[in-house]
Amino acid sequence: xxxxxxxxxxxxxxxxxxxxxxxxxxxxxxxxxxxxxxxxxxxxxxxxxxxxxxxxxxxxxxxxxxxxxxxxxxxxxxxxxxxxxxxxxxxxxxxxxxxxxxxxxxxxx
Amino acid sequence: xxxxxxxxxxxxxxxxxxxxxxxxxxxxxxxxxxxxxxxxxxxxxxxxxxxxxxxxxxxxxxxxxxxxxxxxxxxxxxxxxxxxxxxxxxxxxxxxxxxxxxxxxxxxxxxxxx
Numbered sequence: 001x002x003x004x005x006x007x008x009x010x011x012x013x014x015x016x017x018x019x020x021x022x023x024x025x026x027x028x029x030x031x032x033x034x035x036x037x038x039x040x041x042x043x044x045x046x047x048x049x050x051x052x053x054x055x056x057x058x059x060x061x062x063x064x065x066x067x068x069x070x071x072x073x074x075x076x077x078x079x080x081x082x083x084x085x086x087x088x089x090x091x092x093x094x095x096x097x098x099x100x101x102x103x104x105x106x107x108x109x
Numbered sequence: 110x111x112x113x114x115x116x117x118x119x120x121x122x123x124x125x126x127x128x129x130x131x132x133x134x135x136x137x138x139x140x141x142x143x144x145x146x147x148x149x150x151x152x153x154x155x156x157x158x159x160x161x162x163x164x165x166x167x168x169x170x171x172x173x174x175x176x177x178x179x180x181x182x183x184x185x186x187x188x189x190x191x192x193x194x195x196x197x198x199x200x201x202x203x204x205x206x207x208x209x210x211x212x213x214x215x216x217x218x219x220x221x222x223x
Contacts, residue, residue: 032209032210033209042216043214049211087151097203102151
């Protein structure tokens with residue numbers, strides 16, 4: 001079993017829709033959680049950190065469920081520019097950070 | 110100017126050749142990483158370094174070596190390239206910000222081994 005698992009997608013949704021995807025992690029000692037965004041043929045960039053209480057940044061909301069060991073990302077009112085691959089990242093110690101394989105999102109006009 | 114730079118951006122080489130990929134950063138971070146990315150496999154860690162005298166193997170270090178020449182420079186070498194090392198290679202720096210370590214990636218090097 002992979003340490004961090006994501007549905008690879010692609011998720012294909014119309015502009016303006018709300019879309020959500022999850023990421024599960026296997027190490028219950030994991031301490032830090034992030035979502036990164038990667039555009040085609042570009043480098044990954046931090047989208048947002050994920051806090052236990054949940055956090056929101058504009059149209060993006062991230063949640064952490066420690067009991068079930070998953071994190072989620074919700075995108076409201078999706079834009080064409082949201083089309084990208086979203087990487088789930090889990091840190092379990094000072095030297096171990098694991099990237100998920102990513103979920104592809106495609107927003108259609 | 111980009112904070113993390115990689116050279117070359119693209120490289121084609123032949124099996125058996127030695128090749129070096131270079132990474133420089135102006136962020137002042139102590140932590141630096143080399144990853145490779147293959148379709149469907151995500152990012153896999155090759156080597157990482159927490160300061161100039163520190164080198165650590167990642168999950169897929171076989172066939173690679175690294176050198177941390179200075180805080181700002183971390184180079185990756187393929188001693189004898191083979192076709193299954195064809196991939197997209199990323200260098201990254203890391204710093205603790207808030208709840209955990211944030212990583213900042215360079216633009217990547219596309220390597221094709223024939």
